[in-house]
Amino acid sequence: MKATAVAPANIAFIKYWGKTDEELRLPxxxxxSMNLSGSYTTTTVEFSPAxxxxxxxxxxxxFSQREILRVGDALDEIRAKAGIRLHARVYTKNSFPKGxxxxxxxxxxxxxxxxxxxxxxxxxxxxxxxxxxRLGSGSACRSIPDGFxxxxxxxxxxxxxxxxxxxxxxxxxxxxxxIVDSRMKKVSTTDGMKTVSTSPxxxxxxxxxxxxxxxxxxxxxxxxFARLGxxxxxxxxxxxxxxxxxxxxxxxxxxxxxxxxxxxxTWRKAGLPVYFxxxxxxxxxxxxxxxxxxxxxxxxxxxxxxxxxILNKPAPGAHRIDNHLF
Ligand code: PMV
Numbered sequence: 420m421k422a423t424a425v426a427p428a429n430i431a432f433i434k435y436w437g438k439t440d441e442e443l444r445l446p447x448x449x450x451x452s453m454n455l456s457g458s459y460t461t462t463t464v465e466f467s468p469a470x471x472x473x474x475x476x477x478x479x480x481x482f483s484q485r486e487i488l489r490v491g492d493a494l495d496e497i498r499a500k501a502g503i504r505l506h507a508r509v510y511t512k513n514s515f516p517k518g519x520x521x522x523x524x525x526x527x528x529x530x531x532x533x534x535x536x537x538x539x540x541x542x543x544x545x546x547x548x549x550x551x552x553r554l555g556s557g558s559a560c561r562s563i564p565d566g567f568x569x570x571x572x573x574x575x576x577x578x579x580x581x582x583x584x585x586x587x588x589x590x591x592x593x594x595x596x597x598i599v600d601s602r603m604k605k606v607s608t609t610d611g612m613k614t615v616s617t618s619p620x621x622x623x624x625x626x627x628x629x630x631x632x633x634x635x636x637x638x639x640x641x642x643x644f645a646r647l648g649x650x651x652x653x654x655x656x657x658x659x660x661x662x663x664x665x666x667x668x669x670x671x672x673x674x675x676x677x678x679x680x681x682x683x684x685t686w687r688k689a690g691l692p693v694y695f696x697x698x699x700x701x702x703x704x705x706x707x708x709x710x711x712x713x714x715x716x717x718x719x720x721x722x723x724x725x726x727x728x729i730l731n732k733p734a735p736g737a738h739r740i741d742n743h744l745f
Contacts, residue, residue, distance in 0.1 A: 528555030648694030
């Protein structure tokens with residue numbers, strides 16, 4: 420009763436910020452993302468009658484008590500569905516800094532869901548797996564299907580799920596993740612979203628999203644990079660304006676974030692097709708097409724104040740592998 424899975428983080432072009440149901444993690448709006456090849460989590464889960472308690476560990480790091488409890492809750496959901504009562508050993512390894520807006524919770528809960536159901540001997544459809552991953556962390560549902568993924572908000576737990584719009588092989592684009600601060604963010608997305616309705620800009624955001632979603636879907640189908648980039652950037656800025664006008668205001672950017680966003684705009688004015696998006700953190704995802712990778716990397720690496728750079732291509736969704744972590 421042991422299995423290992425790898426799951427990618429994902430970057431949303433149309434972002435999820437705010438829920439209609441806290442417990443079930445039902446989102447206020449549909450969202451759309453791309454899986455990231457260079458930012459992933461590997462998780463091994465084993466259930467055994469020999470274990471007297473759950474043992475959850477982050478290899479090369481440490482989970483907080485809150486994170487261990489969240490994994491415990493997810494394990495309880497999975498055990499209930501699989502009809503088992505055994506304790507679990509869960510080892511997890513990230514390829515990138517945890518908690519810095521690089522979506523470790525998305526890849527983490529996607530890998531946990533796929534590994535734990537496999538270890539429990541329970542075969543679920545991909546749709547069901549996305550629903551269980553969502554209960555752990557909303558955006559985790561988007562890390563299960565292949566490539567470019569849509570999460571339909573739904574109205575109940577059973578119809579809030581994610582599916583692939585295009586496989587990762589569809590379009591050779593890049594997400595160059597520029598890390599400017601690898602520490603844990605101060606306000607988690609779970610806490611930050613709780614006060615979203617205090618923003619006077621939320622209603623306008625929710626109204627604007629369906630047209631953006633149509634635009635991104637068309638851009639994907641036609642491989643229209645400028646359209647995709649423009650909409651992704653607009654939606655990112657819109658989400659951050661909502662965050663910044665919540666009570667209390669949430670400010671995830673720092674000076675380096677703003678400097679990189681300005682640099683991207685300057686490069687674009689000079690003719691380079693490059694765009695940015697930022698999640699709930701200070702790190703910047705710089706988007707470009709594969710043919711411009713070398714040029715953009717060179718410019719990004721020359722910027723002052725950056726800690727590291729992670730190069731991502733579109734990636735497959737969560738899947739099992741044979742090499743266990745223990
Ligand atoms: O699912 P969570 O709690 O990791 O929230 C993700 C929220 C954003 O990253 C800010 C946006 C998104 O859609 O990924």
